[in-house]
Amino acid sequence: MSKVIYDIACDTYLFLFTINYQWGAKDFSSFYEPIKDSNYIFQRAELEKSGETENYYQAVALILKSYWFGFMTLSFGDMPYTNAQQTEIGGDEFFKPVYDEQKVIFSGILQDLEQANTLLKNAGVCAEAVDADVMYKGDALKWRKFANSLSLRFYMRLSEKISTDFDPAANIAKMVNNSGEFPILDSNESNASISFVGTDDINSWIGGPLYFSFR
Known part of the structure; x- marks a missing residue:
């Protein structure tokens, strides 16, 4: 089903925004591609x-x-995590990975983020990654801030759940009260974002600095 929500008259252009409702099973395997790259x-x-x-x-x-x-x-929610992305090992448990409970996934995520924070403590600026790192230019401190801020976000989400497996309040306090050990995003200068204004009017955001460059 498609429904026109509204239209916007912008100079000589008319933009129509629609929502397409498609109900049924969906394959989320494509979301694993960036995880494969990370591994x-x-x-x-x-x-x-x-x-x-x-x-x-x-x-x-x-x-x-x-x-x-x-x-x-x-x-x-629940999805393959523990045995995901390990088919090269062989065996049905990796070719057909089981769905882990969400609490297992979050436990692994939070452990990985804490490990990342520890690994980056003395990394400084990685010289060979300055050009390759399009987000932080090899700056380990900014990556630590991103990692710890992600942890805080996930602990805040977990604080809404009734579970004895996590102690969100204690972990949030531990991080917020120890900025030396757990630096977090504290200004726009450290935001985890990649700016791309475009190269010409064709690939620029509507209203961006290059959008009307053809005039």
């Missing part, structure tokens, strides 16, 4: 890097993996 980065770092450079790449991989698993479990 690849982690493994390559273990084989090819050393010292703080290895720590940097592995920590970033854990943070991105946690971000995506967090997004997916908040969207879908």
Whole structure:
């Protein structure tokens, strides 16, 4: 079903916004693609890097993996986690991974984020990642802030659940009251965002600085 919500007259252009309702089973396997990339980065770092450079790449991989698993479990609930993305090992448990309970997934996510924070403690700025890291230019402190802020977000979500497996209040207090050990996002300068204004009017956001550049 498609329904026109509203239209906007913008100069000579008319934009129609619609919602398409499609009910039925959906395959969320495509969401695992960035997690596969994260696992690849982690493994390559273990084989090819050393010292703080290895720590940097592995920590970033854990943070991105946690971000995506967090997004997916908040969207879908229980899903393959423990045995996911391990088909190269062989065996039915990896080719047909079981659905883990959401609390198991969050437990793994929070452990990975804490490990990432620890790995990045002495990483400083990773020189070889300055150009490759499009978000933080190799700045380990900013990645730590992102990791710990993600943890806080997930603990806040968990605080709404009745469960004895987590102690959100205590963990939130531990992080907020120890900024040296758990730095968090505290300004727009450290936001986890990637700015792309476009290169011409074709691929620029509507209303962006290049949108009317053809005139």
